[in-house]
Amino acid sequence: MSAKRLGLLYAISLVAAVAAGCGGEQSTLDPRSEPARHIATLWWWMLAAAGVVFAGAVGLLALSWVLRRREGVPVVGEREGFNLGMVVLFGMGIPGAVLVALFVIANFVVMPDTEAPAASRTPMTVEVTGAQWFWEVRYPDGGAVTANEIHIPVGTRVNVVATTADVIHSFWIPQLNRKIDMVPGRRNRVLLYAEKPGRYRGQCAEFCGLQHSHMAMYVFADPPERFRAWLAQQARPRSSPASALARRGEQVFMDHQCASCHTIRGTPAAGEVGPDLTHVGRRTTIAALTLPNTRSELAAWIRDPQYFKPGNRMPALGLDRSELDAVAAYLEGLE
Numbered sequence: 001m002s003a004k005r006l007g008l009l010y011a012i013s014l015v016a017a018v019a020a021g022c023g024g025e026q027s028t029l030d031p032r033s034e035p036a037r038h039i040a041t042l043w044w045w046m047l048a049a050a051g052v053v054f055a056g057a058v059g060l061l062a063l064s065w066v067l068r069r070r071e072g073v074p075v076v077g078e079r080e081g082f083n084l085g086m087v088v089l090f091g092m093g094i095p096g097a098v099l100v101a102l103f104v105i106a107n108f109v110v111m112p113d114t115e116a117p118a119a120s121r122t123p124m125t126v127e128v129t130g131a132q133w134f135w136e137v138r139y140p141d142g143g144a145v146t147a148n149e150i151h152i153p154v155g156t157r158v159n160v161v162a163t164t165a166d167v168i169h170s171f172w173i174p175q176l177n178r179k180i181d182m183v184p185g186r187r188n189r190v191l192l193y194a195e196k197p198g199r200y201r202g203q204c205a206e207f208c209g210l211q212h213s214h215m216a217m218y219v220f221a222d223p224p225e226r227f228r229a230w231l232a233q234q235a236r237p238r239s240s241p242a243s244a245l246a247r248r249g250e251q252v253f254m255d256h257q258c259a260s261c262h263t264i265r266g267t268p269a270a271g272e273v274g275p276d277l278t279h280v281g282r283r284t285t286i287a288a289l290t291l292p293n294t295r296s297e298l299a300a301w302i303r304d305p306q307y308f309k310p311g312n313r314m315p316a317l318g319l320d321r322s323e324l325d326a327v328a329a330y331l332e333g334l335e
Protein backbone atom coordinates (compact mmCIF):
# COMPACT_ATOMS: atom_id res chain seq x y z
CA MET A 1 0.00 0.00 0.00
CA SER A 2 1.37 3.42 -0.91
CA ALA A 3 2.12 6.06 1.68
CA LYS A 4 -0.64 8.21 0.23
CA ARG A 5 -3.24 5.51 0.60
CA LEU A 6 -1.99 4.65 4.08
CA GLY A 7 -2.30 8.29 5.05
CA LEU A 8 -5.82 8.45 3.65
CA LEU A 9 -6.80 5.31 5.55
CA TYR A 10 -5.36 6.80 8.72
CA ALA A 11 -7.32 10.02 8.26
CA ILE A 12 -10.57 8.17 7.59
CA SER A 13 -10.24 5.92 10.65
CA LEU A 14 -9.35 8.89 12.82
CA VAL A 15 -12.44 10.84 11.74
CA ALA A 16 -14.61 7.74 12.17
CA ALA A 17 -13.29 7.14 15.68
CA VAL A 18 -13.87 10.73 16.72
CA ALA A 19 -17.35 10.83 15.19
CA ALA A 20 -18.44 7.46 16.60
CA GLY A 21 -17.13 7.49 20.12
CA CYS A 22 -16.81 11.02 21.28
CA GLY A 23 -20.05 12.84 20.53
CA GLY A 24 -23.11 13.89 22.51
CA GLU A 25 -23.68 14.50 26.19
CA GLN A 26 -21.15 11.89 27.24
CA SER A 27 -18.08 13.26 25.50
CA THR A 28 -14.60 13.33 27.00
CA LEU A 29 -13.81 15.96 24.39
CA ASP A 30 -16.53 18.29 25.64
CA PRO A 31 -15.23 18.80 29.21
CA ARG A 32 -17.30 20.71 31.77
CA SER A 33 -14.87 20.83 34.67
CA GLU A 34 -11.21 21.64 35.24
CA PRO A 35 -10.11 18.01 35.71
CA ALA A 36 -12.03 16.87 32.62
CA ARG A 37 -10.43 19.72 30.67
CA HIS A 38 -6.97 18.57 31.71
CA ILE A 39 -7.83 15.05 30.60
CA ALA A 40 -9.12 16.32 27.24
CA THR A 41 -5.97 18.41 26.76
CA LEU A 42 -3.80 15.42 27.57
CA TRP A 43 -5.80 13.40 25.05
CA TRP A 44 -5.21 15.97 22.31
CA TRP A 45 -1.49 16.05 23.10
CA MET A 46 -1.35 12.27 22.98
CA LEU A 47 -3.19 12.29 19.67
CA ALA A 48 -0.79 14.90 18.29
CA ALA A 49 2.26 12.98 19.51
CA ALA A 50 0.91 9.73 18.10
CA GLY A 51 0.12 11.51 14.83
CA VAL A 52 3.65 12.88 14.51
CA VAL A 53 5.24 9.53 15.36
CA PHE A 54 2.92 7.73 12.95
CA ALA A 55 3.54 10.25 10.17
CA GLY A 56 7.30 9.90 10.77
CA ALA A 57 7.12 6.12 10.54
CA VAL A 58 5.05 6.28 7.36
CA GLY A 59 7.42 8.90 5.91
CA LEU A 60 10.47 6.73 6.56
CA LEU A 61 8.70 3.74 5.09
CA ALA A 62 7.92 5.75 1.98
CA LEU A 63 11.48 7.06 1.82
CA SER A 64 12.94 3.57 2.01
CA TRP A 65 10.55 2.43 -0.68
CA VAL A 66 11.54 5.26 -3.00
CA LEU A 67 15.28 4.83 -2.37
CA ARG A 68 15.01 1.10 -2.85
CA ARG A 69 13.75 1.62 -6.40
CA ARG A 70 16.63 3.88 -7.38
CA GLU A 71 19.54 2.02 -8.72
CA GLY A 72 22.87 2.55 -7.10
CA VAL A 73 21.50 3.54 -3.71
CA PRO A 74 22.73 1.24 -0.94
CA VAL A 75 19.95 -0.80 0.67
CA VAL A 76 19.53 -2.06 4.22
CA GLY A 77 22.61 -3.77 5.53
CA GLU A 78 25.06 -1.84 3.43
CA ARG A 79 25.25 1.27 5.61
CA GLU A 80 25.22 -0.20 9.06
CA GLY A 81 26.16 2.89 11.00
CA PHE A 82 23.40 4.92 9.43
CA ASN A 83 20.83 2.15 9.90
CA LEU A 84 21.71 1.68 13.56
CA GLY A 85 21.47 5.42 14.11
CA MET A 86 17.99 5.49 12.58
CA VAL A 87 16.81 2.61 14.76
CA VAL A 88 18.20 4.18 17.94
CA LEU A 89 16.72 7.60 17.18
CA PHE A 90 13.30 6.66 15.84
CA GLY A 91 12.86 3.30 17.55
CA MET A 92 14.08 4.21 21.02
CA GLY A 93 14.99 7.88 21.41
CA ILE A 94 11.82 9.60 20.22
CA PRO A 95 9.27 7.05 21.54
CA GLY A 96 11.13 7.00 24.87
CA ALA A 97 11.08 10.79 25.15
CA VAL A 98 7.38 10.92 24.24
CA LEU A 99 6.46 8.24 26.80
CA VAL A 100 8.47 9.90 29.57
CA ALA A 101 6.86 13.28 28.83
CA LEU A 102 3.35 11.80 28.83
CA PHE A 103 4.07 9.89 32.04
CA VAL A 104 5.26 13.04 33.79
CA ILE A 105 2.28 15.12 32.62
CA ALA A 106 -0.28 12.40 33.43
CA ASN A 107 1.10 11.55 36.85
CA PHE A 108 2.21 14.88 38.19
CA VAL A 109 -0.24 17.28 36.55
CA VAL A 110 -3.45 15.51 35.53
CA MET A 111 -3.78 12.85 38.24
CA PRO A 112 -3.48 15.15 41.29
CA ASP A 113 -5.99 17.49 39.68
CA THR A 114 -8.60 14.77 39.26
CA GLU A 115 -8.30 13.33 42.76
CA ALA A 116 -11.00 13.57 45.42
CA PRO A 117 -10.46 16.31 48.01
CA ALA A 118 -8.95 15.20 51.33
CA ALA A 119 -11.62 13.96 53.74
CA SER A 120 -11.03 16.91 56.10
CA ARG A 121 -11.63 19.43 53.31
CA THR A 122 -14.64 17.73 51.76
CA PRO A 123 -17.76 19.84 51.74
CA MET A 124 -19.84 16.89 50.64
CA THR A 125 -19.66 13.11 50.19
CA VAL A 126 -21.81 10.88 48.00
CA GLU A 127 -21.52 7.11 48.21
CA VAL A 128 -22.13 5.34 44.93
CA THR A 129 -22.37 1.55 44.84
CA GLY A 130 -22.30 -0.34 41.56
CA ALA A 131 -24.53 -3.40 41.25
CA GLN A 132 -25.58 -5.63 38.37
CA TRP A 133 -26.92 -3.41 36.81
CA PHE A 134 -27.72 -0.15 38.49
CA TRP A 135 -26.11 2.48 40.71
CA GLU A 136 -27.15 3.00 44.31
CA VAL A 137 -26.56 6.54 45.49
CA ARG A 138 -26.38 7.46 49.20
CA TYR A 139 -26.03 10.85 50.80
CA PRO A 140 -24.61 10.14 54.27
CA ASP A 141 -25.15 13.72 55.42
CA GLY A 142 -28.78 14.00 54.41
CA GLY A 143 -29.89 10.38 54.80
CA ALA A 144 -31.23 10.29 51.25
CA VAL A 145 -30.96 7.21 49.04
CA THR A 146 -31.65 7.12 45.33
CA ALA A 147 -30.50 5.28 42.23
CA ASN A 148 -29.03 5.98 38.81
CA GLU A 149 -29.58 9.75 38.98
CA ILE A 150 -27.10 11.63 41.11
CA HIS A 151 -27.73 15.22 42.07
CA ILE A 152 -24.86 17.47 43.13
CA PRO A 153 -24.65 21.18 43.82
CA VAL A 154 -22.97 23.08 41.00
CA GLY A 155 -19.54 24.55 41.72
CA THR A 156 -18.96 22.25 44.71
CA ARG A 157 -16.17 19.74 45.10
CA VAL A 158 -17.98 16.48 45.81
CA ASN A 159 -16.14 13.48 47.17
CA VAL A 160 -17.52 10.32 45.53
CA VAL A 161 -16.86 7.12 47.45
CA ALA A 162 -17.16 4.27 44.97
CA THR A 163 -17.87 0.69 46.04
CA THR A 164 -19.53 -2.38 44.57
CA ALA A 165 -22.18 -4.84 45.69
CA ASP A 166 -20.93 -7.62 43.44
CA VAL A 167 -18.40 -7.55 40.58
CA ILE A 168 -16.01 -4.82 39.42
CA HIS A 169 -17.73 -1.80 37.88
CA SER A 170 -16.27 1.55 36.88
CA PHE A 171 -17.89 4.90 37.62
CA TRP A 172 -17.35 7.35 34.78
CA ILE A 173 -18.86 10.74 33.97
CA PRO A 174 -16.68 11.69 30.97
CA GLN A 175 -17.55 15.39 30.94
CA LEU A 176 -16.71 15.81 34.63
CA ASN A 177 -13.75 13.61 35.47
CA ARG A 178 -11.82 10.40 34.96
CA LYS A 179 -13.03 6.89 35.75
CA ILE A 180 -12.84 5.25 39.14
CA ASP A 181 -13.04 1.47 39.50
CA MET A 182 -15.48 -0.05 41.98
CA VAL A 183 -13.60 -2.99 43.42
CA PRO A 184 -14.98 -5.49 45.96
CA GLY A 185 -13.70 -4.72 49.46
CA ARG A 186 -12.35 -1.27 48.55
CA ARG A 187 -13.61 2.26 48.96
CA ASN A 188 -12.12 4.23 46.07
CA ARG A 189 -12.67 7.96 45.80
CA VAL A 190 -12.90 10.45 42.99
CA LEU A 191 -13.70 14.14 42.67
CA LEU A 192 -17.02 15.10 41.09
CA TYR A 193 -17.28 18.74 40.11
CA ALA A 194 -19.45 20.59 37.62
CA GLU A 195 -18.84 24.20 36.65
CA LYS A 196 -22.28 24.80 35.19
CA PRO A 197 -25.76 23.50 36.00
CA GLY A 198 -26.81 20.74 33.66
CA ARG A 199 -27.23 17.07 33.04
CA TYR A 200 -24.18 14.89 32.46
CA ARG A 201 -24.42 11.31 31.29
CA GLY A 202 -22.22 8.59 32.69
CA GLN A 203 -21.64 4.96 31.89
CA CYS A 204 -20.19 1.93 33.60
CA ALA A 205 -16.72 1.62 32.09
CA GLU A 206 -15.78 -1.91 33.12
CA PHE A 207 -17.41 -4.95 31.55
CA CYS A 208 -19.58 -6.34 34.35
CA GLY A 209 -21.82 -8.88 32.69
CA LEU A 210 -24.58 -9.15 30.15
CA GLN A 211 -26.18 -5.75 30.77
CA HIS A 212 -22.99 -3.74 31.20
CA SER A 213 -24.04 -1.40 28.40
CA HIS A 214 -27.39 -0.80 30.14
CA MET A 215 -25.64 0.51 33.23
CA ALA A 216 -25.75 4.23 32.67
CA MET A 217 -26.46 7.17 34.96
CA TYR A 218 -27.12 10.87 35.01
CA VAL A 219 -25.45 13.50 37.13
CA PHE A 220 -27.62 16.57 37.59
CA ALA A 221 -25.66 19.60 38.69
CA ASP A 222 -28.23 21.87 40.36
CA PRO A 223 -27.98 25.41 41.72
CA PRO A 224 -27.19 25.01 45.45
CA GLU A 225 -30.65 26.04 46.67
CA ARG A 226 -32.45 23.67 44.37
CA PHE A 227 -30.03 20.93 45.37
CA ARG A 228 -30.70 21.45 49.08
CA ALA A 229 -34.45 21.28 48.47
CA TRP A 230 -34.01 18.11 46.43
CA LEU A 231 -31.85 16.47 49.12
CA ALA A 232 -34.29 17.34 51.91
CA GLN A 233 -37.14 15.95 49.85
CA GLN A 234 -35.26 12.74 49.02
CA ALA A 235 -34.50 12.12 52.70
CA ARG A 236 -38.19 11.98 53.60
CA PRO A 237 -40.24 8.78 53.67
CA ARG A 238 -42.57 8.17 50.74
CA SER A 239 -45.59 10.36 50.26
CA SER A 240 -48.90 8.56 50.84
CA PRO A 241 -50.64 7.35 47.69
CA ALA A 242 -52.95 10.07 46.45
CA SER A 243 -55.56 8.06 44.56
CA ALA A 244 -57.52 4.85 45.01
CA LEU A 245 -55.58 3.33 42.11
CA ALA A 246 -52.24 4.20 43.71
CA ARG A 247 -53.42 2.85 47.08
CA ARG A 248 -54.31 -0.43 45.37
CA GLY A 249 -50.88 -0.33 43.70
CA GLU A 250 -49.16 -0.04 47.07
CA GLN A 251 -51.14 -3.04 48.30
CA VAL A 252 -50.13 -5.08 45.24
CA PHE A 253 -46.50 -4.00 45.72
CA MET A 254 -46.48 -5.12 49.37
CA ASP A 255 -48.32 -8.39 48.68
CA HIS A 256 -45.91 -9.51 45.98
CA GLN A 257 -42.17 -10.09 45.78
CA CYS A 258 -41.55 -6.40 45.00
CA ALA A 259 -41.32 -5.58 48.70
CA SER A 260 -38.65 -8.17 49.43
CA CYS A 261 -36.28 -6.72 46.82
CA HIS A 262 -36.94 -2.98 46.96
CA THR A 263 -37.05 -0.43 49.75
CA ILE A 264 -39.76 2.18 49.98
CA ARG A 265 -39.09 4.15 53.13
CA GLY A 266 -42.27 4.67 55.15
CA THR A 267 -43.65 1.25 54.20
CA PRO A 268 -42.77 -2.32 55.24
CA ALA A 269 -40.83 -2.75 51.96
CA ALA A 270 -37.16 -2.96 52.96
CA GLY A 271 -35.51 -5.18 50.33
CA GLU A 272 -31.97 -4.41 49.27
CA VAL A 273 -31.64 -6.33 46.03
CA GLY A 274 -32.94 -3.66 43.67
CA PRO A 275 -32.93 0.14 43.68
CA ASP A 276 -34.56 2.19 46.47
CA LEU A 277 -37.93 3.30 45.10
CA THR A 278 -38.98 5.77 47.82
CA HIS A 279 -38.97 8.67 45.35
CA VAL A 280 -38.75 6.80 42.07
CA GLY A 281 -41.43 9.05 40.55
CA ARG A 282 -38.99 11.94 40.58
CA ARG A 283 -36.43 10.24 38.38
CA THR A 284 -36.44 10.83 34.65
CA THR A 285 -35.54 7.24 33.72
CA ILE A 286 -35.79 3.68 35.06
CA ALA A 287 -33.55 0.61 34.85
CA ALA A 288 -30.31 2.64 34.79
CA LEU A 289 -31.43 4.88 31.91
CA THR A 290 -32.80 2.01 29.85
CA LEU A 291 -36.35 3.41 29.71
CA PRO A 292 -37.99 6.81 30.20
CA ASN A 293 -39.86 7.02 33.51
CA THR A 294 -43.49 7.13 32.39
CA ARG A 295 -46.46 5.16 33.68
CA SER A 296 -46.69 3.03 30.54
CA GLU A 297 -42.95 2.25 30.52
CA LEU A 298 -43.09 1.37 34.22
CA ALA A 299 -45.93 -1.06 33.54
CA ALA A 300 -44.09 -2.54 30.55
CA TRP A 301 -40.92 -2.96 32.61
CA ILE A 302 -42.71 -4.63 35.53
CA ARG A 303 -44.63 -6.92 33.17
CA ASP A 304 -41.43 -8.31 31.65
CA PRO A 305 -38.11 -6.92 32.95
CA GLN A 306 -36.19 -9.68 31.18
CA TYR A 307 -37.37 -8.42 27.82
CA PHE A 308 -35.63 -5.08 28.34
CA LYS A 309 -32.60 -6.27 30.30
CA PRO A 310 -32.07 -10.01 29.89
CA GLY A 311 -30.23 -11.46 32.86
CA ASN A 312 -31.13 -8.77 35.39
CA ARG A 313 -32.29 -9.94 38.80
CA MET A 314 -35.89 -8.77 38.55
CA PRO A 315 -38.34 -11.52 37.62
CA ALA A 316 -41.69 -11.16 35.86
CA LEU A 317 -44.30 -11.63 38.59
CA GLY A 318 -47.25 -12.51 36.40
CA LEU A 319 -49.35 -9.53 37.50
CA ASP A 320 -52.57 -9.04 35.57
CA ARG A 321 -53.36 -5.89 33.61
CA SER A 322 -55.21 -4.11 36.43
CA GLU A 323 -52.48 -4.94 38.97
CA LEU A 324 -49.82 -3.63 36.58
CA ASP A 325 -51.74 -0.40 36.06
CA ALA A 326 -52.14 0.04 39.80
CA VAL A 327 -48.46 -0.58 40.62
CA ALA A 328 -47.32 1.71 37.82
CA ALA A 329 -49.66 4.45 39.05
CA TYR A 330 -48.35 3.98 42.58
CA LEU A 331 -44.68 4.17 41.57
CA GLU A 332 -45.27 7.13 39.29
CA GLY A 333 -46.83 8.95 42.26
CA LEU A 334 -43.80 8.35 44.54
CA GLU A 335 -42.31 11.78 44.05
Ligand code: CUA
Nearest residue numbers: 169204206208
Ligand atom coordinates in the same frame (compact mmCIF):
# COMPACT_ATOMS: atom_id res chain seq x y z
CU1 CUA B 1 -21.19 -2.21 35.65
CU2 CUA B 1 -20.15 -2.45 33.53
